[in-house]
Structure formats: structure tokens, C-alpha cells
Amino acid sequence: MDYLLRTEGLSKVYPNGTLANKQVDFAVAKGEILGLVGENGAGKSTLMKLLYGEESPSSGTIYLDGKPIGFSSSQDAIAAGIGMVHQHFMLVPSLSLAENLVLGQEPKKGKSSFFDLEKAVAITEELGEKYNLKVFARARVVDVSVSMRQKLEILKALYRGAKILILDEPTAVLTPQETDELFVELQALRSHGHTIIFISHKLNEIFKLCDRVSVMRDGRMIGTHQVADVDRQTISNEMVGREVLLSVRKDKAKAGEKVLVAKDLSYIDDFGIAALDHVSLALRKGEILGVVGVDGNGQSELVRILTGSARSLSGSVVVKGRDLTNQKPGALRRAGVAHIAEDRMTVGTALPASIEDNLMADRYFHPEYKGRAGFLKQAAMARAATEIVTTFDIRCKSAKQPVSSLSGGNMQKVVIGREFTADADILVIAQPTRGVDVGAIEFIHKRIIEMRDQGKAVLLVSSDLQEVMSMSDSLVVMNSGKIVAYFEDASATTDKELGLYMLGLKKQNPEEIGKVLHE
Amino acid sequence: MSDAKTRGPGPLASVKLFFTDRDKLEPAVITLLAAIFAILMGVGLIFVVSKDPVTSTKNFLLGPFLRTYNFYYLLVAMVPITFTGLALCIIYQLKYMSLIVDSSFYTGAIVATAIGVRLALPAGWHPAVAMLAAGLAGGLIGTLPAILKIKWRANELVSSLMFNYVFYFFGSFVILYFLRDRNQTILASMPFQKTFALPKLVENTQLHAGFIIAAVFVALVSIFLFRTKWGYQIRITGANPKFAAYAGIPVASVAIFAHFVSGFIGGIGGAVEMSGLYRAFIWQMNPSYAWDGVIVAMLARKNPKFVPVSAFFLAYMRVGADFMSRRGDVAFEFITLLQGIIILILASDKIANYFKARRLRRNAFAAEAALAAAPAGGVRSDGGGKGTAGAAGTGGKA
Ligand SMILES: Nc1ncnc2c1ncn2[C@@H]1O[C@H](COP(=O)(O)OP(=O)(O)OP(=O)(O)O)[C@@H](O)[C@H]1O
Ligand SMILES: [Mg+2]
Numbered sequence: 001m002d003y004l005l006r007t008e009g010l011s012k013v014y015p016n017g018t019l020a021n022k023q024v025d026f027a028v029a030k031g032e033i034l035g036l037v038g039e040n041g042a043g044k045s046t047l048m049k050l051l052y053g054e055e056s057p058s059s060g061t062i063y064l065d066g067k068p069i070g071f072s073s074s075q076d077a078i079a080a081g082i083g084m085v086h087q088h089f090m091l092v093p094s095l096s097l098a099e100n101l102v103l104g105q106e107p108k109k110g111k112s113s114f115f116d117l118e119k120a121v122a123i124t125e126e127l128g129e130k131y132n133l134k135v136f137a138r139a140r141v142v143d144v145s146v147s148m149r150q151k152l153e154i155l156k157a158l159y160r161g162a163k164i165l166i167l168d169e170p171t172a173v174l175t176p177q178e179t180d181e182l183f184v185e186l187q188a189l190r191s192h193g194h195t196i197i198f199i200s201h202k203l204n205e206i207f208k209l210c211d212r213v214s215v216m217r218d219g220r221m222i223g224t225h226q227v228a229d230v231d232r233q234t235i236s237n238e239m240v241g242r243e244v245l246l247s248v249r250k251d252k253a254k255a256g257e258k259v260l261v262a263k264d265l266s267y268i269d270d271f272g273i274a275a276l277d278h279v280s281l282a283l284r285k286g287e288i289l290g291v292v293g294v295d296g297n298g299q300s301e302l303v304r305i306l307t308g309s310a311r312s313l314s315g316s317v318v319v320k321g322r323d324l325t326n327q328k329p330g331a332l333r334r335a336g337v338a339h340i341a342e343d344r345m346t347v348g349t350a351l352p353a354s355i356e357d358n359l360m361a362d363r364y365f366h367p368e369y370k371g372r373a374g375f376l377k378q379a380a381m382a383r384a385a386t387e388i389v390t391t392f393d394i395r396c397k398s399a400k401q402p403v404s405s406l407s408g409g410n411m412q413k414v415v416i417g418r419e420f421t422a423d424a425d426i427l428v429i430a431q432p433t434r435g436v437d438v439g440a441i442e443f444i445h446k447r448i449i450e451m452r453d454q455g456k457a458v459l460l461v462s463s464d465l466q467e468v469m470s471m472s473d474s475l476v477v478m479n480s481g482k483i484v485a486y487f488e489d490a491s492a493t494t495d496k497e498l499g500l501y502m503l504g505l506k507k508q509n510p511e512e513i514g515k516v517l518h519e
Numbered sequence: 520m521s522d523a524k525t526r527g528p529g530p531l532a533s534v535k536l537f538f539t540d541r542d543k544l545e546p547a548v549i550t551l552l553a554a555i556f557a558i559l560m561g562v563g564l565i566f567v568v569s570k571d572p573v574t575s576t577k578n579f580l581l582g583p584f585l586r587t588y589n590f591y592y593l594l595v596a597m598v599p600i601t602f603t604g605l606a607l608c609i610i611y612q613l614k615y616m617s618l619i620v621d622s623s624f625y626t627g628a629i630v631a632t633a634i635g636v637r638l639a640l641p642a643g644w645h646p647a648v649a650m651l652a653a654g655l656a657g658g659l660i661g662t663l664p665a666i667l668k669i670k671w672r673a674n675e676l677v678s679s680l681m682f683n684y685v686f687y688f689f690g691s692f693v694i695l696y697f698l699r700d701r702n703q704t705i706l707a708s709m710p711f712q713k714t715f716a717l718p719k720l721v722e723n724t725q726l727h728a729g730f731i732i733a734a735v736f737v738a739l740v741s742i743f744l745f746r747t748k749w750g751y752q753i754r755i756t757g758a759n760p761k762f763a764a765y766a767g768i769p770v771a772s773v774a775i776f777a778h779f780v781s782g783f784i785g786g787i788g789g790a791v792e793m794s795g796l797y798r799a800f801i802w803q804m805n806p807s808y809a810w811d812g813v814i815v816a817m818l819a820r821k822n823p824k825f826v827p828v829s830a831f832f833l834a835y836m837r838v839g840a841d842f843m844s845r846r847g848d849v850a851f852e853f854i855t856l857l858q859g860i861i862i863l864i865l866a867s868d869k870i871a872n873y874f875k876a877r878r879l880r881r882n883a884f885a886a887e888a889a890l891a892a893a894p895a896g897g898v899r900s901d902g903g904g905k906g907t908a909g910a911a912g913t914g915g916k917a
Contacts, residue, residue, distance in 0.1 A: 013884065058884070309765060330767030341765060350759035357755060361766035364751050374747040 010060035038216035040409025083157025256285030264315030290472025582842030602788025603812025621809035623657030627789025661782015
């Protein structure tokens with residue numbers, strides 16, 4: 001077979017000495033969708049960055065159309081028809097979608113050198129029409145949903161003439177419906193003759209979308225299969241080297257007393273929209289309360305208010321009988337509220353700081369770590385950090401290296417590792433398994449259940465409907481900043497029914513919803 | 520657990536560690552190379568502009584050591600820039616850009632002058648009280664740009680530069696209206712009390728006890744930044760303020776406190792300068808040691824431990840250039856050019872990490888080659904020394 005893009009013996013050593021790609025032979029044929037899977041830190045993003053000219057290989061060769069190429073920057077890759085949508089979005093939030101699309105290749109007014117916004121909008125709409133990726137060209141990036149940002153990233157690559165599209169975990173931030181929509185669009189692109197490399201940790205997506213799948217482990221290419229000829233177990237064995245249990249096993253919850261009661265919370269966002277509209281709920285010991293809803297229906301605001309990162313305009317938050325309404329995050333943490341932030345890059349970690357410093361940031365003042373006169377017990381801190389690194393399998397050379405040098409999934413594990421070991425009674429968890437591999441998902445789910453069984457109260461917010469449904473004991477559904485349904489027993493509902501509530505087509509009466517307060 | 524462990528290696532051991540730990544040694548070597556390069560450029564420049572380049576070069580390079588007076592003067596010149604350099608290390612660890620330490624230093628000198636002139640206190644106590652008061656004044660002033668930034672998001676670089684004018688003129692006003700010696704034709708304060716002077720370290724030189732005080736502060740600031748909870752808070756807040764807030768660190772108070780400490784050190788620097796070097800306040804202009812502090816802090820890579828080295832180097836260049844300019848035809852100002860070169864080199868990360876990147880690449884490939892040479896079965900090279908022994912693995916079968 002003639003491959004469009006191919007690598008031979010490609011290796012990459014990062015400046016800190018990490019050998020992220022080892023002699024990788026990789027190939028993708030014209031007009032196919034190739035899946036790329038592997039554990040966190042296996043080297044998937046690194047390989048893609050090499051193909052995209054963003055990092056340069058330490059050794060080995062890349063062939064495009066049979067000719068060896070050496071990109072010195074992603075500009076060269078774009079010129080050669082390669083486009084990439086990164087694991088972490090690279091858009092300018094304060095600009096409109098149209099402006100973001102043309103950034104760097106702006107249309108000009110006539111012969112002048114002034115930017116022509118109208119033309120940019122027209123280009124965006126036309127392109128969206130052509131590839132069936134519809135976006136609001138005039139809206140600002142901050143105002144649109146994650147899935148629309150995703151589409152914009154794809155359009156951006158297409159606008160620059162990409163024939164080969166690299167998508168690094170595009171579905172990690174999408175809801176199931178949005179994922180389905182994306183797949184239809186990607187298949188349309190394939191029929192247009194585009195070639196797509198698709199990275200995901202969700203095997204069902206690979207099986208649904210891809211023609212072939214390549215597996216990486218520990219920097220090496222393990223193998224490539226026709227999707228039709230292979231089963232999941234083989235792939236996950238190649239990825240992890242063992243069997244992975246994907247279904248969640250848990251006993252029935254023994255719900256105890258209420259430990260957190262939130263009443264009548266409201267939040268108006270920067271655009272004057274009521275992002276949270278008089279929401280009340282209670283968390284009980286030994287119970288997981290799941291929150292489902294299409295992304296952007298108030299879940300983030302709810303989490304931020306419950307953890308002290310945003311202020312509510314009304315109502316109260318009472319933790320174990322103490323009124324902590326609109327207190328700082330520090331106060332809530334001291335009261336026993338741990339928080340896994342959904343945005344691990346800008347909030348959940350300090351990228352330039354070491355893994356150790358990141359893991360200790362909420363506890364450096366505890367007596368185990370703080371000696372007399374403000375001195376820190378650094379040996380004790382190092383020991384505790386190393387222990388978390390081992391327990392949570394954070395793949396790194398040492399706990400002293402900066403978090404910025406970790407792979408996406410391992411950054412997430414730093415956040416998880418800190419919050420799960422915080423010794424809190426209440427866990428507010430947002431998107432815990434976003435971007436982590438199957439092995440780690442299994443581990444995280446098991447730990448959440450374990451903590452519930454130890455009598456902790458858990459609020460679980462995730463855009464992965466499957467995850468919330470299987471993990472939660474009770475459920476609330478959010479739509480337009482309100483709670484529209486409460487299910488005391490999460491297993492008593494179906495995803496179909498939840499879908500109706502999520503889309504706002506159905507709503508329970510206030511009495512039923514009010515039961516979430518357990519009064 | 521044990522105290523010995525938590526305190527880390529002793530001073531001698533840590534020196535040894537420093538020279539065997541290449542991650543730490545290499546940046547130092549590169550900084551040194553930058554310094555040598557700047558000096559070589561300076562010599563080249565002398566050869567271009569001077570009629571007697573050999574003598575000028577000799578005066579520039581060896582001047583600080585040719586005369587005892589010059590050498591002691593070099594040591595004395597290190598003192599103020601050590602204080603401002605330390606102050607700026609703290610600000611830079613916080614990732615702020617304020618230059619308010621200029622005001623803290625200047626106002627510290629003014630406060631010390633007032634105490635030196637007006638108060639009658641026993642020797643020893645007199646300069647100590649002045650330093651404490653100057654430190655407090657400097658610290659309070661230091662917090663202003665941080666408060667403005669936190670309350671109204673005012674850019675701290677701009678506001679601190681503005682404040683520097685305000686406090687400079689306020690200081691001049693105080694001298695002029697309350698402390699001026701009317702018998703002098705130039706602007707000068709009344710003479711300090713005898714008790715105000717810091718003792719000299721060496722008779723008949725300018726070298727004063729302030730040198731020791733500066734050395735003590737180097738140690739204190741190192742400990743503060745890298746061993747205490749306050750230093751930890753400052754470093755984390757500097758690394759990502761949003762994360763720090765989320766983790767429960769009171770970021771606003773941390774920023775203000777860090778500025779207070781920084782200003783406190785600046786203020787003490789001003790007082791030390793007054794009681795160590797002068798008999799009255801005679802500055803006709805603001806000496807602006809904050810700008811020198813920027814160079815010192817950069818050369819030291821924000822690490823207080825290296826501040827004395829970089830302060831020595833800057834003072835060495837200054838004293839050499841001064842000596843040369845007074846005995847030849849090269850102007851003193853040419854060292855600003857050398858300072859520019861140094862800053863340019865040090866500001867480049869790529870240069871700074873050159874050796875390290877090269878060495879690590881070599882090491883990794885050596886490891887790879889060894890791995891490839893190992894007998895088969897090495898395909899499943901789980902971890903290979905990485906921390907992968909994992910709980911995630913315990914769930915499955917062995
Ligand atoms: N800039 C960097 N500097 C040093 N090491 C890095 C850097 N970027 C990645 N690495 C390391 O390279 C290895 C591979 O990382 P990569 O991001 O390619 O993994 P990945 O397969 O994309 O994982 P994930 O599924 O978690 O995104 C990891 O061990 C990571 O720590
Ligand atoms: Mg990745």
C-alpha cells in the first residue's frame with residue numbers, strides 16, 4: 001500500500017531527557033480515518049507534534065507522499081497540507097469565531113491593509129456550509145460551547161488547506177450527542193478525500209469511526225490493525241498489557257446525614273445571563289450525587305460556588321452546620337471540601353511548578369509538613385509527594401519535574417492524586433476522567449466508590465453520561481441553570497429519559513425536585 | 520521525620536552537591552560565560568575608542584585590585600545593590616514586575632536620616648532603630664503597587680514607576696524643609712549624630728559593618744524563599760495565581776506580604792547606606808539602586824544565594840570602569856553597554872539551557888541503545904525506572 005504520510009524510526013527526546021517516542025514506524029493512507037490509542041504518556045501527542053512540525057524529531061525520518069520532509073515549524077506543516085487540533089484548545093477567547101478562523105491569513109479590504117471582518121464572516125459561514133460544520137461566526141469564542149470551539153478548530157485547519165487532519169482527543173470534552181455529530185462530520189470529510197488521524201481513549205469511538213487503529217505503549221509503536229479484524233480486548237491488552245474492567249461494580253449506597261446543604265444559589269455571568277438560577281441541593285454522607293446536563297447549563301458555576309471559587313448572588317452554602325456562603329476556597333477546603341477542577345491546565349495545576357509543589361499546595365501548612373517558625377519539613381513533603389506519584393501512577397522521571405512536562409492524562413492524575421488524598425469529607429468532582437486512559441479510569445472509578453463507602457459525600461459532574469449514570473447513587477439533571485429533575489435512585493432512569501430533561505423538553509414539578517434537599 | 524533530615528545538607532555538603540549536580544552547575548557556568556563575554560566585548564570596545572588601549576584595559580580589568588582603596592570600595596559598592604537585588608528576587612519569584620523598591624530604598628534613607636539627625640540614642644542602638652524604622656517605612660511603601668493591582672488591576676510596573684517620583688520628591692521635600700543644613704550651599708541634611716555611624720570593618724577604609732548585615736540578609740532571604748511556608752506560598756502564587764487561589768492559598772495577602780518583605784529589605788538597605796557610608800544626607804539625585812537590583816537579580820536567576828556573586832561582579836565592572844575613566848579617555852558610561860549585553864544573553868532561555876539539552880539527549884540515546892542491545896523480551900519495558908509501579912496495575916491479574 002502507498003502511504004500518504006509515513007514515519008521511519010522516529011525518536012523524540014525532550015530536553016529533560018524523556019524519551020517520548022522510540023523508533024516509531026507509523027503510516028496513514030490517503031482517505032482513511034486512522035485511530036491512535038495508548039495509555040497516558042504513551043507518546044501519542046508527541047508523535048503528532050512531530051508530524052505537525054511543532055517539535056523536531058531527535059532522529060528518524062518523516063515521508064509525505066514518499067518524499068522525506070523536514071519541517072522546521074508548524075507553518076511548514078500547514079503549507080504541506082497538515083492540520084492539527086490540539087488536546088488543549090488554541091483559540092483567542094476574546095475574538096470572534098470568524099476572526100479566530102482567519103488569524104494569520106486575514107482577508108483585507110480591497111487593496112488596503114485593513115482587516116475585513118465581513119469577508120471573514122462570509123468565509124467562515126461558507127466553509128461551515130461546505131463541510132457541514134456550522135458555527136456562529138460572529139460570536140466570541142468565550143461565549144460558545146466547547147463543541148463549537150472544536151468545530152472551529154477543525155475549520156481553522158481546513159481553511160489553511162489541510163488535507164491531513166490530526167485530532168488529538170477531540171471527544172474528551174464533548175457530550176455523547178456532540179460526539180455523534182462530530183463523527184458524521186468526520187466521515188463526510190473522509191468522503192471529501194481528507195485523511196484523518198484520530199486520538200481517543202474511548203475504544204468504542206475507535207470502533208465506530210476508524211478504518212485502522214495503531215497502538216502505542218511506552219513510546220513504541222506496538223501494532224496496527226484493521227478495525228474490522230480486531231476486538232477490543234486485543235487492543236486494550238496491547239495498550240495496557242492486561243485486562244481492564246470497564247463496568248463499575250458497587251454496592252447499594254448507605255446514605256447518612258446531610259453534610260452540605262446549598263440553598264437558592266444564583267449566578268449571573270459576564271453577559272448578564274443567569275448561568276445559575278436559584279439552585280438548591282444537599283449532599284449526604286456515603287452517597288454519590290451525579291449531575292447530568294449538556295455542558296454549559298450551570299454545572300461549572302454550581303461547582304465553582306460550592307467550592308468558593310465564585311460568589312453566589314443569593315442563598316447559602318452550609319457545610320456540616322457551618323455557614324460558609326461565599327467564603328474563599330481556603331475556608332471551604334479547611335472545612336473538608338476537596339475539589340477536582342474541570343480545567344486542569346489553568347486552574348487545577350501550576351504548570352511551571354514541580355509535581356511535588358502541586359501536590360502539596362493544599363496541605364503544606366498541616367503539622368506533618370510545617371515545623372516551628374514557619375519552616376517547612378521538606379523531606380516529609382518529598383516523601384508524601386512520591387507516595388502519591390506511585391499510588392496514582394503518575395508517569396514521570398521524578399516528582400521534582402515541572403507539571404508542564406507531563407502528558408495530558410498525567411496532568412489530570414496530578415489533580416486527582418492531590419484531591420483524593422486531601423482527607424476531605426466532601427468531594428466535588430468535575431470531569432474526573434477527562435483525557436485519562438482506560439486503566440486510569442478504572443482506578444479512579446474504584447477510588448470514588450471506595451471513598452463513598454468510607455462515608456464521604458460526593459458530587460460528581462461529568463459530561464460523560466455513561467460515567468455519571470453508572471457511578472451515581474442519585475441524580476439531578478440541569479438545564480438552563482436550573483435543576484429540572486431529581487432521581488433518588490439513579491438506576492431507575494434511562495439515558496433516553498435523561499435526554500428529554502437535559503434538552504429541556506421535560507421538567508419535574510418543584511415538589512419532586514425539592515426532594516434533593518432531603519428535608 | 521528526624522530533624523537532621525528535614526534541614527537538608529549542611530553548608531559544606533551543599534557546596535559539594537552544587538558542583539556535582541550539573542542541573543545547577545550549568546546555568547551558573549552559562550551565567551559566568553555571559554559575564555566573561557561581556558567583559559571581552561568591553562575590552563574590544565576599549566581598543567576601538569581609546570588612544571592608549573593597553574593601559575585603559577589594564578585599569579578596567581585590574582583597577583579594582585591594583586589599589587587597596589579600590590578593592591574596599593568595590594566591597595562597599597556591593598552593599599546597596601545586594602539589598603535591592605534581594606528585594607527584587609522576591610518580587611520576581613512572585614512574577615510581579617514592580618520596581619517600588621526604589622522608593623523603599625530612598626525613603627529608607629530619608630527615614631534613617633531623620634533618626635540619625637534628630638534622635639539621641641546610644642551607639643549600636645541608634646543605627647538599629649533607624650534600620651527598623653526605615654524597613655517598616657520601606658515595607659509599607661512596597662505594598663502600594665500590590666494593593667493597587669489587587670484592588671483595581673493597576674499595572675504594578677507603571678504604578679511603581681509613578682510612585683518612585685512621588686516618593687523621591689517627597690523625600691527631597693522632607694530634607695529641604697525639616698532636615699536641611701542651612702550652612703551648606705548644596706542640598707544636604709544636618710550632620711548625623713556620632714552614635715549613628717556603623718562601625719568600620721577595616722580602619723581607614725570605607726568598608727563598614729553594613730557588609731555583614733547584607734550577608735546576613737542573603738542567608739535570611741534564601742531561607743525565607745525556599746524553606747518557609749511564606750516562600751512556598753510566594754513561589755506557588757508566582758507559578759499560577761489561579762491555581763494558588765483554588766488550592767486555598769490567600770493570594771492577595773501573599774502578594775501584599777511579599778511586597779512588604781521586599782520593601783522592608785529595600786528600606787533597610789537605604790538605612791545601612793546612610794549610617795555606613797555618610798555623615799549627612801548629601802544625595803543630589805536619586806541613586807536608583809533598584810535598576811542595579813534588576814541586573815543583580817537577573818544574574819542571580821532570582822535565587823538569593825547567587826546575589827552576592829552577581830553584586831560582586833556588577834560592582835567590579837563599575838569600579839573598574841570608574842578607575843579607567845578617571846585615568847584615560849574612555850567614558851564611564853560604556854559599562855551600560857556591557858550590562859545590556861549581559862541582560863540579553865541571560866534573558867534567552869535557549870542559551871541558558873543549551874548544555875543541559877545536549878547532555879540529556881546524549882544520555883537518553885545511550886539508554887535507548889543499551890535497551891536495544893539487551894536480549895529480546897525487552898519489548899514490554901514497563902516503566903524502565905519511571906514511577907510506574909502502580910496501583911492501577913493491582914486490580915488486574917498479574
Ligand atoms: N514538553 C515536554 N517536556 C518533557 N517531557 C514531555 C514533554 N511533553 C511530553 N513529555 C513526556 O513525554 C511522554 C509522552 O507524552 P505525550 O504527551 O506524547 O503522551 P500522550 O500519549 O499524548 O498521553 P495522554 O493520553 O496523557 O495525552 C510523557 O512521559 C510526557 O511526560
Ligand atoms: Mg496527549
